[in-house]
Amino acid sequence: MTPFPGMSRRQWLALAAAGAVTPPASGLFGRIAHAAAASRRRRCILLWMSGGPSQIDTFDMKPGHANGGPFRPIATTVAGLQFSQHLPKLSRQAKHLAVLRSMATREGDHQRATFKMRTGYLPQGPIHYPTLGSLFSKELSDGTSPLPDFVSVAPYRFLSPAAFGPGFLGPEFAPLIVGDTNPVPMDPGAAVDDSQALRVRNLQQPEGIGAARVDARLKLLGQFEADFGAERPDVPVRSHRTAYRQAVKMMRSESVSAFDLDDEPAAIRDAYGRNRFGQGCLLARRLVERGVPFVEVSLNGADAQMQLGWDTHQDNFDTVKRLCSTLDSGWATLLEDLGRRGLLESTLVIWMGEFGRTPKINPNRGRDHFPNAWSTVLAGGGVQGGQAVGRTAADGTEVADRPITTGDLLATVCGALGIDAEKQNVSNVGRPIRLVDPRATVVEGVLG
């Protein structure tokens, strides 16, 4: 397994050490290393930033350059690593964070980029690629949890719905979705109670219908399904069966109390932030704690509206500042809380959007779509925190060191989660598809 046929790994390493050949920035060897780690089983929380967050105003500051904008960098608890002034709480968690500053992903259209980052592939003809949560929860699940293996909090699916579904893996791997309705405040200024939005409704059987009767009804339903489904192998029919099975399992489980955020002390709920994202992070912790392998929480807008909140073509700085305040409380408290409960070691937290923003500030004080050089962050389980990986040029317009593709990022995520990135699933067109694009390599130095 070296780039040159006929050369042993040892010979190759010797040459590399002698400087005769350049080892790949992220390597084949990395892939071997992570395959060995496949015995670890971790959980994953994806913090999804709808619209594409600005790297220069968060994790890749360019102070002193015209592209840098008005925000100041602040020191973190890791020497030499700086974040934006609007991420003060997160700067105290820096030792858990690996900031990948050299994402280079090419797709600058929301729909295509969202699809690429959330499935690992570009939309291609008839193949229905599954979203990461479906892919990874399938690998991480031990099949025993009464809760769904994949919970999605507040996804904004409108532009690229296919990037949020189980694709060819089928309905069994679809997420349980909560908190995706728009808050419609009746009175202007009235607070939206996000704990209601995050709750799973209708878990109780109707009043006056005892458990025995529910069983009897479900038995009848099972007969009807057998009548109808026998000759109809279609997705909608199968998904109906799956959803009902999962729903019944949930109704009968104690674990659904995870969705009852009122169980948490008020101080904790405040710390996470009393907004959809913050409470979503709290819910993520409670779910992970009860064994749910994959939870994603979307940050769509500072005011909980469903939108591409980070799509700051105008008024970038005010918007990013507000979003950062929400992000900072939710994310930093999540890391702290996971750490306190001994869960951080076994939980990988991913922070990413579909792309970054242009270094150049446009005439509307905005930043536009920019896939050429931007940042994502990995934190917690399996990750060597307290570092920035890769580098962009002084003006931020290009990657200066170690370009990272979408596939590289996902291969690294697989490594951190203890999943074999080369594993194949059979797609809806009968072709086997690897979890991660086979050309990808694990980013060196990130895995702990």
Added chain:
Amino acid sequence: MAVLGANCTVGGPGFFSKVTTVLRSATVLLLLATTCAAARGDEVVDLAAGIDGVIQRRLAAENITPAPVADDAEFLRRVFLDLGGRIPPSTRVRRFLADRDPDKRRKVVDELLDSSLYVVHFSNVWRKALLPETQADPQIRVLVPAFEAWLRQKLTDDTSYAEMVREIVTVPLAATGNPREISGQADRPSPLAFYQAKQIKPENLAASTARTFLGIRIECAQCHDHPFDNWKQSDFWSFAAFFAGMERQGRGGFLAAIREVADRRELEIPGTDTSVGPVFLDGSRPLPTQTRGARKLLADWMITGKNPYFARAAVNRLWSQMFGIGLVDPPDDFTADNPPSHPKLLDLLASEFASHKFDVRHILRSIVASDAYQRTSRQTDPSQQRPRLFSRMAVKGLSPEQIFDSLAQATGYVPAAVDRTPTGPGVPDSVRSEFVELFGDDSSRPTQQRTTILQALALMNGGFVSEATSLDRSRTLTAVVEFPALGTGDRVEALYLAALGRRPGAKRLAGLVAYVDAGGVTKDPAAALADVFWALLNSSEFLLNH
């Protein structure tokens, strides 16, 4: 031919005559059979035969045995859902099954296409196609009532598709361009929401116009040359230049009035110093002598019979609406690397559409008359694997409106006043809008539609189905339980007809009669009937179109 009133659905007096419909829109007019007579006659049979010819040849070439034509009950339920947006009332089912007229399928289709059900259902269909943004953006929903009222008016007046599109594209902005006045107003019909939903931006309007009416996704070319096709960035902005003259007036954001400079034709490509003038997508340009408004010129070019995209995109959308899968699929993505499954059929439908003055109902009538549409959804042969060859009918998910209206139909639900305007979301305490919200978001295609856990929970335990299956409160159930002189078998059959639009098979019926007679868990036959009804309403056969 029954004359259809606003108070009764397509059904006569009978067992469930108390069932009234949710739909009582003031804009609904009564149409008589004469209005559709022009499109009737052998032309429908001819086009249906043309459809089957193409489909059949391909199936034969691929060695596929098509499924047989569906029985009457399966057919009736399907056309009601596809053309009327809800399941048939059980009285109508009984009448249809008993009818010996060999032409009864054709007749019920005519009846549906002339009914208020069709107007309301297809208003929903077009609204979703034209304003996909309303699913996600609650702001735009305030303009939906005016837009749906406009659509219903057009469908009621039998306006041709081409004229509808012309009116949308050329809606006068200066005169009616005050969104604040029409917001929330179902009595101010206007297609203006199309412009509002695209934020009055030339690039959004260009992208939506191309995609919705021509099936072409040129928006990728907005930022860079199109990765697959021949669209260059300049092509995109030249097309967008047809919308160059409009802007919001003053402050007020979303609901601000719109102003239009009718003779402005130049648009600057953002981030460049280049300005471009309007160019049609086929590369031709409006002549300098054509001084009419740019949008009018665009509408003329789009709907002319010579435009190769317009009719194809429209018939493909209709095909996709009826089969769940387009001939080109996804239906709004006509590109070189996404060819149609049956090119000749697409050509045939497009030319028929153009030569019939873009009459949507003619196309629907003919599609529905084809064997391809009338096949059973049962897989009857292992060769029927490939959905794009139409060897059996695909199983499709229902729209949220179809689910709710079908539940209402099956359970005899009488809506509160607030739900009688079929405009959907926005009213907080409305049962219907709750359903639309819960079942609403899924933007995936109907043949891939998934039931979610939350939907399953709502149907199993939620208030609506609980009431509908409660002995004190359910109209249908109460009628079935209390109707005197019925045997248990008749009662079970009545529930089947109400929910599934068919009679139960003999073996299943016997099992259910035994269950009800024994009284189920509570030893109470009435409660056991409620259990049966609950299970029927929760079944995939009820919740899907097949």
